[in-house]
Amino acid sequence: MSDESTATLHRLQAFLAGQEGTAGTRITDLRRAGAGRSRENWLFDLVGPGPQDREPLILRSDPDGGLVDTSRAQEFAVLRALEGSDLPTPRVRWLDATGAQLGSPSLLMRREPGTCDYRVVNGDRPEAERLALAESFCDLLADVHGVDWRALGLHDVLPDPGDHAARHELDHWEQVLRQNQLEALPELDLAIDWLRTRARPSRRTVLVHADYKPGNILLEGDQVSSLLDWELAHLGDPLEDLGWVTQPLRAGEHLIDGVWTAGDLLARYAAATGLHVEEGELRWWVVFSTFKTAVMQVSGLRAFIEGRSDEPYRPTRRVLATLLAALTED
Template identity: 65%
Template sequence: MAENIRQLLADFLSAQRVGAGLRILDLQRIGVGRSRQNWIFDLVVSRAGEEYREPLILRRDPEGGLVETDRTIEFKVLRALEASDVPTPKARWLDAHGAWLGKPSLIMCREPGECDYLVLNGERPAVVRVQLAHEFCDLLAQVHNIDWECLRLNEFLDDPGPDAARRELSNWVAVLRHDQLESHPELDLAIDWFERHAPRSIRTVLVHADFKPGNILLQGDKIVALLDWELAHLGDPLEDIGWVTQPLRAREHLIPGSWELNDLLGRYSNSTGLDVDPIALRWWTAFSSFKTAVMQVSGLRSFLDGRSDEPFRPTRRVLSTLLTATTDTED
C-alpha cells in the first residue's frame, strides 16, 4: 500500500507545481488518529538550484471509522486559524473529493513533538504535570476566545445560536439511526432525557469537539500544536467542557488531589469570562458519553461492512456512565 500512496502523492504534488526533482522520502503510516489514515513523509524538491526538504503529513479518509467527517471543512478551519494565535499545523493542499489520492485528503505541515494521552498522570514531576494542565486549560480557553466572525469561519460553519444543544443532539441521533444494527434501549432512554433537558446556549464559540492531550503536540513541556480539527464547528463552549470533564476521560484531563474539576472550571472561567452553569454542564457531560457510544456503534457498523479492522461496540462502562448521567434523581 505504501508504494501506491507514494505514487499517488507524487502525481498529486507534481500537479501542484511544487518544484523540480520531486521526491517522496521516508513515507510511513502512523497509528495516531482512529478516524483518518495518517501518513508522514518528507517532500524534497529543487527550486532555483537549491534543494528543499519539507516534513508533511497526509490525512486521508479510510474506508470506514468511528465517525465520518469532511476534509474540506477541516482544511478551511486550519487555513482560517493561521490568522489566529492558536498553535495549529499549516494546511498545505487539499484533494477534496479524492480525485488524485483515492480518498478525500489533506496535506499539512508536520510539526515536531509527541502526543501523550495520559501525560497529566504520567511520569513527569507533579509540579510539571499541574503546569501542563493549566496550559491545556488555557489553550481551550484560547480556542473559545477566538473571534470567529473576524476569521470568517461563519462563511462555511453554521452558527446554531441558542439551539446548539438540540442541533448536536439531532446530528448524533441521525448518525446513530443510520449506523445501528440492533436496538439500544439505553441510548433511547438517554435521547429522551436529552430532549427534555436540552439547555439554551448563551454564547457561540469555535468548538474543537475532540480536545484532549492526545491531540496536543508537546516538545518537552511546551505545547507546539493542537491537532485533529475534523469535528470542529460553531457551538456551545460547554460542549468542549463536557467532553473534557466526562468521567470516561478523567485520567486524561484531571490529576487527583492536584487538578480537580473545580480547579479546571475556575481557571477556564477566569480565562474566558464565562460562568459555567452546572445544570447545562451536566447535560453536555452526559452528551459526551452519548457521542462516545454512537461513535462505537458506527465503528461496529464499519467493521461488519468490511470497511475497518477494529470491531468497536458500545461497552458496558460507556453505557453505564451514560445511564447514570441521564437519571433524574429528583423525579
C-alpha cells in the first residue's frame, strides 16, 4: 500500500470510529479511483460486524486543485434531500464539511452498482439500443426538472434566483473567470458582453443538475442505476441543462447524427414537461454553456500554475473557436 493510501486509510478509520453504527466494522479493498476533474475519489467496502454485512462506499474529497470549486456540505445536503424523491441518486452516509478529520472537505456515500461510459450514445452498441438510451437520458433529465424542490426542502439549501437565473449564473461564472484569469482572453469578454445584453427571464424555476452527461450516469445493462455528481446542482432555468447537452462541445455525448438530433431531444423533453423551447432562449444557454466550459478550463490552468493540479487545463483553440462561432451564428 502506498503512503497516500495508508494515510487515507488511517484517516478513514479514525473518522468512522466516531460515527454511529460503525462499531465492529473494518475497511477493506481501499483503492483510489480516477481523481476526475473536480473531486478525488476513494473506493472501499465497510465490512462487518455480521458475516454478511458489506457496504460499498465512496469517499469524495476536495483535491488541491481542479476545474471547479464546490461545497461538499452543499452536495451532501442536496443528495440527502433527493433521497425523498424518485430520482436514482446515491445515498449519502457521512460528511466532514471542514476536512478537520479527513484532511479536506469530504463526503461518504453509497457506491451504487453499474458502469459509466460517457461515449455510450455513440459507442459500439446497436443503433436501436443507443437511441433507446439517448431517449432514457432525456426522460431522466425531465424527471430532474420535475422534482418538487420546495417539498423536498431544497430551497433551504439552494438559493432561488427567480426569473433572473440567466444573469445569476452569468455573474457567478464571470466571477470565477476573474478570480482565476492569468491572461487576456478577448473571446470570453465578447461572450460576457453578448450574454449580458441578451439574457432573458426564465419561465420556471427547477432543480438544475448543471453537469448532465452520460459520464455522470451509471448503467446496469440498458437501465440507469444512478445519476451522479451533484456538486454543481442549483435552482435555475431548465434551459441551462438543455443548453449544456446540446452545445457543440458536448453534443457527441448526447446526440446521434441523423438519428437523434437536438430537435428530437427538445421535442421529447417538451412532451414530458410541457415546456416548449424557443430557439432564441436555447441559443443563449448554448453560448453560456460553451463560455462556462472555457471558464472551467481557465480555473484548471490556474490550479496547475499554482501547483494544485497535475493537469494543465486551458481554453483550447477548439473551445474558443466554438464559442466565437456560437456568438456569430446567424
